[in-house]
Amino acid sequence: MSPVTAGVLQLLTLIAALALAYRPLGDHMARVYSSEKHYRPEKWIYKAIGANPSAEMRWPAYLRAVLAFSAVSVLFLYLLQRLQGSLPGSLGFVSIDPDQAFNTAASFVANTNWQSYYGEQAMGHVVQTGGLAVQNFVSAAVGMAVAVALVRGFARSRTGELGNFWADLVRGTVRILLPIAVVGAIVLVACGVIQNFAGIHEVGQFTGGTQQWNGGAVASQEVIKELGTNGGGYFNANSAHPFENPTPFSNLFEVFLILLIPFALTRTFGRMVGNLRQGYAILATMGVIWLGFTALMMWTEFAHAGPAFDVAGGAMEGKETRFGIGGSSIFAVATTLTSTGAVNSFHSSYTGFGGGITMLGMQLGEIAPGGVGSGLYGMLIMAIIAVFIAGLMVGRTPEYLGKKIGTREIKLAACYILITPALVLCFTAAAMALPTPGDSMTNSGAHGFSEILYAYTSGANNNGSAFAGLNADTQWFNSTIGIAMLLGRFLPMVFVLALAGSLAEQKPVPETAGTLRTDKPLYAGLLVGTILIITGLTYFPALALGPLAEGLAA
Numbered sequence: 001m002s003p004v005t006a007g008v009l010q011l012l013t014l015i016a017a018l019a020l021a022y023r024p025l026g027d028h029m030a031r032v033y034s035s036e037k038h039y040r041p042e043k044w045i046y047k048a049i050g051a052n053p054s055a056e057m058r059w060p061a062y063l064r065a066v067l068a069f070s071a072v073s074v075l076f077l078y079l080l081q082r083l084q085g086s087l088p089g090s091l092g093f094v095s096i097d098p099d100q101a102f103n104t105a106a107s108f109v110a111n112t113n114w115q116s117y118y119g120e121q122a123m124g125h126v127v128q129t130g131g132l133a134v135q136n137f138v139s140a141a142v143g144m145a146v147a148v149a150l151v152r153g154f155a156r157s158r159t160g161e162l163g164n165f166w167a168d169l170v171r172g173t174v175r176i177l178l179p180i181a182v183v184g185a186i187v188l189v190a191c192g193v194i195q196n197f198a199g200i201h202e203v204g205q206f207t208g209g210t211q212q213w214n215g216g217a218v219a220s221q222e223v224i225k226e227l228g229t230n231g232g233g234y235f236n237a238n239s240a241h242p243f244e245n246p247t248p249f250s251n252l253f254e255v256f257l258i259l260l261i262p263f264a265l266t267r268t269f270g271r272m273v274g275n276l277r278q279g280y281a282i283l284a285t286m287g288v289i290w291l292g293f294t295a296l297m298m299w300t301e302f303a304h305a306g307p308a309f310d311v312a313g314g315a316m317e318g319k320e321t322r323f324g325i326g327g328s329s330i331f332a333v334a335t336t337l338t339s340t341g342a343v344n345s346f347h348s349s350y351t352g353f354g355g356g357i358t359m360l361g362m363q364l365g366e367i368a369p370g371g372v373g374s375g376l377y378g379m380l381i382m383a384i385i386a387v388f389i390a391g392l393m394v395g396r397t398p399e400y401l402g403k404k405i406g407t408r409e410i411k412l413a414a415c416y417i418l419i420t421p422a423l424v425l426c427f428t429a430a431a432m433a434l435p436t437p438g439d440s441m442t443n444s445g446a447h448g449f450s451e452i453l454y455a456y457t458s459g460a461n462n463n464g465s466a467f468a469g470l471n472a473d474t475q476w477f478n479s480t481i482g483i484a485m486l487l488g489r490f491l492p493m494v495f496v497l498a499l500a501g502s503l504a505e506q507k508p509v510p511e512t513a514g515t516l517r518t519d520k521p522l523y524a525g526l527l528v529g530t531i532l533i534i535t536g537l538t539y540f541p542a543l544a545l546g547p548l549a550e551g552l553a554a
Contacts, residue, residue: 029261
């Protein structure tokens with residue numbers, strides 16, 4: 001079987017698996033977030049934190065709860081790292097330096113999981129399992145809660161109430177993430193992913209000496225890292241490490257976990273607004289972009305010219321032979337079109353255009369299908385922009401799901417889409433202009449510029465992957481990328497929740513013959529075009545200086 005055929009078969013298998021899970025998981029999540037029943041373990045949690053899960057919140061109260069919970073999470077994770085040297089189960093590792101502890105705390109709470117450290121050489125079992133893995137669950141649940149709040153804004157009318165954040169947070173964790181993670185961890189252990197609390201030990205005899213590795217609860221962290229679109233690896237090699245991702249089957253299963261909830265949330269959206277076809281339209285938009293990027297990546301990596309590439313069957317530099325071009329390309333697109341950031345290959349070693357595709361996937365806003373929750377609310381913001389553009393074309397007040405898109409709504413949507421590009425481009429410009437940050441680049445020229453552009457694109461979009469040629473463990477990059485991650489995560493949520501509150505207060509607008517049908521292929525095509533045009537106009541100059549220049553020079 002040729003490598004191209006193998007890659008296509010993997011892609012088809014993945015699509016079939018996602019299709020089988022789409023309806024039951026989407027409907028289950030809709031029931032979870034619409035239920036008024038509280039399970040006994042959930043009641044214990046509410047009592048412990050002093051929350052009333054039945055109290056409805058308006059958007060300012062919902063936002064305060066999100067920010068308060070996240071602030072406490074950052075502080076807890078920061079202190080856990082700073083105290084690591086005094087904790088049991090630290091494997092003898094010292095406490096983390098202040099700038100790196102801040103960067104890591106901001107990263108995992110913001111669902112980014114950017115790592116400027118070697119996991120197996122810096123973090124002990126307590127920090128890995130009690131700190132990082134816990135944040136993988138709750139940061140994902142926060143994103144889902146915000147998305148559900150926006151969906152309620154569309155579904156409700158004449159009220160500013162968006163539900164209860166604490167109930168949404170706990171239910172998302174207990175009823176959705178935990179059950180899937182338990183089953184997924186068992187599957188990964190069966191594939192060969194390790195799950196233990198072993199200390200540092202020798203794993204074999206090599207030329208010139210022995211090699212040492214530490215064990216860990218890897219399978220349980222690996223599954224939520226992918227399922228929650230987090231991405232932080234237990235080991236520095238991330239999902240290229242055989243202890244995290246040992247076989248082609250585990251590789252495809254991890255991609256399935258990455259895409260599972262973001263795609264299924266479109267059915268949850270359709271079910272909660274009472275119109276499944278609206279969910280299918282969003283799904284079609286996400287699917288078209290994801291398939292297009294995957295096909296383009298596979299073509300770019302398989303077709304790269306040169307005798308060495310021909311012998312290897314494609315651009316194999318930086319890729320694991322057990323996954324090949326196909327498995328690596330599918331993983332790279334899935335992880336950068338979502339907010340996952342996990343890697344099973346070296347993105348810096350991709351072809352010039354291939355590296356640009358991974359970067360562009362993040363710059364779209366990670367909405368195809370995006371992160372858990374963040375992908376859905378990001379796509380709905382783009383849907384509002386597309387409706388507004390269509391309204392300008394025909395001279396009609398734009399409407400979406402029976403809600404008028406007026407001045408207030410479009411301002412909030414515009415602020416949402418401007419935040420991340422401003423963070424990426426401003427921080428990249430500052431790093432290139434100042435003398436010290438440039439010393440961290442391994443390469444010069446277009447590729448060196450791409451390293452820094454990729455780093456801030458990854459941080460501000462809450463992705464977490466890296467070009468890996470950049471030495472980001474400096475005070476400048478730890479601090480600025482940490483700030484970019486926090487602002488890139490929580491500032492957009494301010495506008496999403498304000499928009500949700502504004503929509504929930506409206507009364508429904510009756511559909512007429514002039515209403516734009518947003519559940520038709522024409523609208524899905526308009527939405528795809530809107531996304532690509534907005535992203536292109538925003539990032540094309542920067543991309544032209546980096547990956548495009550490198551690709552055209554190859």
